[in-house]
Amino acid sequence: AQSVAQPEDQVNVAEGNPLTVKCTYSVSGNPYLFWYVQYPNRGLQFLLKYITGDNLVKGSYGFEAEFNKSQTSFHLKKPSALVSDSALYFCAVRIKDRGSTLGRLYFGRGTQLTVWP
Amino acid sequence: DGGITQSPKYLFRKEGQNVTLSCEQNLNHDAMYWYRQDPGQGLRLIYYSQIVNDFQKGDIAEGYSVSREKKESFPLTVTSAQKNPTAFYLCASSIAWTGEREQYFGPGTRLTVT
Numbered sequence: 001a002q003s004v005a006q007p008e009d010q011v012n013v014a015e016g017n018p019l020t021v022k023c024t025y026s027v028s029g030n031p032y033l034f035w036y037v038q039y040p041n042r043g044l045q046f047l048l049k050y051i052t053g054d055n056l057v058k059g060s061y062g063f064e065a066e067f068n069k070s071q072t073s074f075h076l077k078k079p080s081a082l083v084s085d086s087a088l089y090f091c092a093v094r095i096k097d098r099g100s101t102l103g104r105l106y107f108g109r110g111t112q113l114t115v116w117p
Numbered sequence: 118d119g120g121i122t123q124s125p126k127y128l129f130r131k132e133g134q135n136v137t138l139s140c141e142q143n144l145n146h147d148a149m150y151w152y153r154q155d156p157g158q159g160l161r162l163i164y165y166s167q168i169v170n171d172f173q174k175g176d177i178a179e180g181y182s183v184s185r186e187k188k189e190s191f192p193l194t195v196t197s198a199q200k201n202p203t204a205f206y207l208c209a210s211s212i213a214w215t216g217e218r219e220q221y222f223g224p225g226t227r228l229t230v231t
Contacts (some may be wrong), residue, residue, distance in 0.1 A: 009157070045135075045222070107160040
């Protein structure tokens, strides 16, 4: 079964410190991986994605993520957290199978990031 | 949220009533999706549509119905058969169903049924 896991419901970090939000996945083919952010009572905003190529991908607002195939992980990182980064973060995976038209996204349960001043 | 509108933002209904949530996009995207979000459960796919006049059930389609008569519109009806309809509903679209394209989300509709 295809799935994505975010092992931490909550991550707390001080402003200026580096942050990591974890994501692991389980798929039968080669994955496309995405990170989204959601502010209260709003829709999701796309942050970044891994499709192929360089394992380190850079996205919006200074975020980056590293694809690790051996550990089936795609952790979101930022070198220096801001209070405004406080939000709910979702990891998602899409399957990339040859000849398949199945392109749906599977979302994790989300990780609430809180950055305190 | 740009390009996708959902209305209304908040919706209140009595139990037993059907209610339709609106989703419109001006991004010229072929694919559209409806998700339900409950606290601690992430997003669950209700229905999706790859092209006009075609749609498929997602993981939790029971008690919901959709139509896709126009490319830009994908309304969701929450019927009285949905046992626990109170939730935050998100509509999304993408250029294509397959491939590496990300989904764009609307601002959501919070439905409360009492």
